[in-house]
Amino acid sequence: METNEAPSILTDEKMDNNTRKIRLKRELGLISAVSMITGAMIGSGIFMSPQWVLYYMGSPGASLLIWAACGLLAMLGALSYAELGTVIKESGGEYIYILRNVGPLPAFLLSYTTVIVLKPASIAGICLSFAEYVVAAFFSDCSSPQVVLKCTAVTCVLVLGIINCLNVRLSMSIMNLCTATKLIVLVVIIVGGVVLLVKGNTQVLQNAFENTAAGFGPVGVAFYQGLWSYDGWNNLNCITEELKNPEVNLPRAVMIAIPLVTCIYLLANISYFAAMTPQELLTSDAVAISWGLKVLGTWTWIITVGVAFSTFGCANGTLFSGGRVCYVAAREGHLPDSLSMVHVNRLTPSPALIFTCVISIIMIIPGDFSSIVNYSGFATWMFYGTTIFGLIYMKIKKPDVPRPYKVPIIIPVIVLIASVYLVLAPVIDSPQMAYLYVVLFILSGVIIYIPVIHYKWSSGWFHSITLHLQLLLQVAPTDKND
Template identity: 80%
Template sequence: MEKLTEANTPISNDGCTKQQQDNIRLKRQLGLPSAVSLIAGTMIGSGIFMSPQGVLYYMGSPGASLLIWASCGLLAMMGALSYAELGTVIKESGGEYIYILRNIGPLPAFLLAYTSVIVVRPASIAGVSLSFAEYVVATFYQDCPSPPVVVKCTAAACILVLALINCLNVKLATSIMNIFTVAKLLVLLLIILGGLVLVIKGNTQGLQNTFENTVSGFGPVGVAFYQGLWSYDGWNNLNYVTEELKNPEVNLPRAVMIAIPLVTCVYLLVNISYFIAMTPRELLSSDAVAISWGVKLLGSWTWIISLGVAMSTFGSANGTFFSGGRVCYVAAREGHLPDALSMAHVKRLTPSPALIFTSVISLIMIIPSSFSTIVNLFSFTAWLFYGITLSGLLYMKITKPDIPRPYKVPIIIPVIVLIASVYLVLAPIIGSPQMEYVYVILFIVSGLIVYIPLIHYKWSPECLRSVTLHLQLLLEVAPTDKNE
C-alpha cells in the first residue's frame, strides 16, 4: 500500500520519502556535441525537403528564393544570439515562457504556455511527423498519391515511438539525435555534391536569369519567410533545456555559433543543387523536391534520398519532442498548468507526464491538419511570442544594465529581430488574410477564461487534486527541484 503525507505526496514502499522526492531533478547530461546536435538536428528536418517549393512559389524566382533562405538564416542567428544572452542570465529551462514570466509578468507567460502547450509545440511535432510519414509512405505508392489515412496513421506511429523513447531515457533520446544528425548531414552532402557534379559538367542553366519573374509585395514576402523559417525552426531549442545543459554560460552561445551557420550554409548549397538539377516549373510541380532531384540524378538509387529524408524528419521530430515537453513541464512547475505535468519519473528522471500530454495533443492535431496549414499556424503564433520575448530582453537591457551577463549581445541585434517579428506577424494578415489567423488570436485570448479563476484566484477543484494523486501513483512520478 502507498502512504500519503499531509501534502498528499505518496511515499513508496521502496523508501522514497517526501524529502527525497523533492530532490528529484533533471540531470545536466547535455554537453557541447549534444547541444549542437539538438539545434542542428531539430532545424534540419522536413523543411529543406518540402519548403523550397513554398518559397519559390511566393517569390517567383530562384535568386529571390535564395535571398529568402539566406535572410532566414541570418534572422535565426540573430534571434539565437539574443536568446543566448537570456539563457545565460536566466538559467532556467522553458525558453520564451520562462523569459516572459521573469521579465514581463505571469499573464503573458501563461498565455504563451497555454498556446504553446496546446497549439505551437504539438503543431510543430505534428507537422514534422506528417512530413516523415509522407516520405515513408510515398516509397510504397510511387505510381499514385499516398492515401491520407495511411499517411496520418504513420505519423501517429512516429509520435508514439518518440513519446516512448523520450519517456524512457534522456541519454537514449540524445543519442538518437546525435546519430540522426550525422545521417541527415550525409544525405544533404550527397545532394550538394550532386549539384557540384552538374556544375562541373556544364549544366548551369538553372543559375542563369535567376531573378526573372521575381514577385514583390508585403504579403508574399512575409509568407515566403514563413515557409523558409519553418526550415530554421529549432534555433531556440537549447533554451528550453538550459537546466539539462552542462556549463550553459559557455556551451549555450558556443553551440548557437556552431550550429546555425552550419545549417544556413547547408541549406543554401542544397537549394542551389535543386535549382541546378530542376527548372522552376519542375520544382513547383514536384510533390517531394528531394525525391524529384534523386530521380533525375540517382535513378534507381533514389531510395537513398527517401531513407535520408525519413531519418532527417524523424530526428527533427525527436528534437522537437525533447524540447517541447520541457515547456509544458516548466509551466506546470511554475503553477500555470496542472501539478502532475511538473513531475518527473522517480527512476528515469524524465518529465514523462508532460511528454505524454504533448504526444496526446500532437496526435489530435494530425487528424484534421495538412502540412501547409500547420506551417502557417505555427509560424504566426511562434513569431508573435518571439517578439514579446525580445521585448523583455530589451526591457532587461535598459532597466537592469548591471546584471552579470556571461554573454552579452549588442542591443541592435534584438532590435532588428523584434522589427522582423512584427513584420512576420502583420505581413500575412495584411497581404493574404486567412481565417486561421483569426482563430489563433481568439484562442490566445480564450486563455483569459482559464487564467482568471485557476491562476489569478487560485481556484483548485478537489477532483483535480485527486487526479494528480492517482497519476503520481500510476506513472511513478514525483515533484522536482530546479537545477542551480
C-alpha cells in the same frame, strides 16, 4: 519540482529529511551544444519547404535570398537569446524569459499556446513530412493517399511517445543517429549539385530572378516556410541549466551551428535548382525524392531512407523539448500539477509527453503541412517578439545587471521589427479568419488564468484526478533546484 530539460536525465540523489531530491547535472559541453542546435534545426524543412518558398517568391533567385535572410534572422535571434540565457540561467526558453522579464500573464499565455498548439503543431508537421517520404516509396506512380499519410504520421507520433516515455538515453541515441544520417544525406545532395553545375546545368540560375513575386504578404509567408527549416535555433536555451559554462558555450555554439546550417541549406537549394526546373520543383510532393530520381536513379532509396531518419529524428527532438516545456510550465504552477511529474523509475516526464502526443495526433487528422507551418509560424513569432521585447526592456531598465555575454541593442531591435513584420504581413496581404482564430485562442487563456492561476481556484475532484493519474502512470512530483 525539478526540470527535465536536459538530454541526459542522469541525476545526483541527495537524502534530505527522508526525501529524495533529483538534481540535473551540467553535462553538455560545446560539441554537444553545437550538435543539439544542428540536429534540432535540420529536420523536415529543407526537404519539404523549398517548393513552398519558391511558390510564394516565384523565382529561384528570390527563394535563395529568402533562405539566406532566414539564416541571418535566426542568427540575430539566437545571439539575442544568448544574452538572455547568460543572464537568466534557467531552463525553459521563451517561457522563463517572458515570466522573468514581462510577467506571469504573458508567460501563461505562452505556455498555454505552446503546449496546446505550437509544439504539437510542429510535431504534427514534421511527422506529416516523415509520412510523405515513407509513403512516397510505395506510391511512386501516383499521389499518396491522404488516409495512408495520416495513419503513418500518427504511428510515428505513437512510436516516439513510447520511446521518450521509456528511456531518455534511448531517445538521445536515436537523435544522434538521425543527426549523423541527415548530414550524410545533405552532403550527398550538395555533392550531386556541384557535379551538375560543373557539367553545365546552370540554366535555372541564369535567369534566377525572373517572375519574382512582389508584395508585403508573399514575402512574409515565404519567410514562414523558410524559417520552419531554421526552427530549433533557440533549442539550447531550453536546457541552459544543463550546459557547462553557459556564459561561454551558449554564444559559441550559436555562432558555430547556425552559419553551418545556413550554408548547408543554401547549397542544398542550389542543388535542387540545378537538377529540376521550377515547374518540376513546384509539382513535387517530396523534393529530395524528386532530386534523387533525377540524379541518383535506382539509388534514390538512399535519399528516402536518409530523409525518413532525418524527419524522424527531428520529430523526436521536438517531442523531447515540447514535453519539457510543458513540464517546466507545470513546475512553475501555470499548468496542472500532474504534468510536472516524472516516472518514479524511468525519470521521464511521461504525463507531459503523453499529453503532447495526444494533441499532436489530433492536429494531424485535419491538418496539412503548409497550413500547419503558416499558422504555427504566425503564433510563434508573436511570442518570439514578446521575448525580444523583454530583452530590450531589460537592457534599458536594468543596465547594471551582470551580463557575461552582451549584444548591441540594435540586434534585438532588428529581430523585434522582423517579428512584427512576420506577424502582420500575412494578415495585411491576405486576411483570413484562421489568423483571428489563432489570436482569439491565445487570448482565451485569460479566461483560465484569472480564476485558476491568479486566484488559485482548485476543485477537489481535480486533485482526485491527479492522484489517480499518479497511481496509473506511476509518477511523482520532483524537487526544484535550490
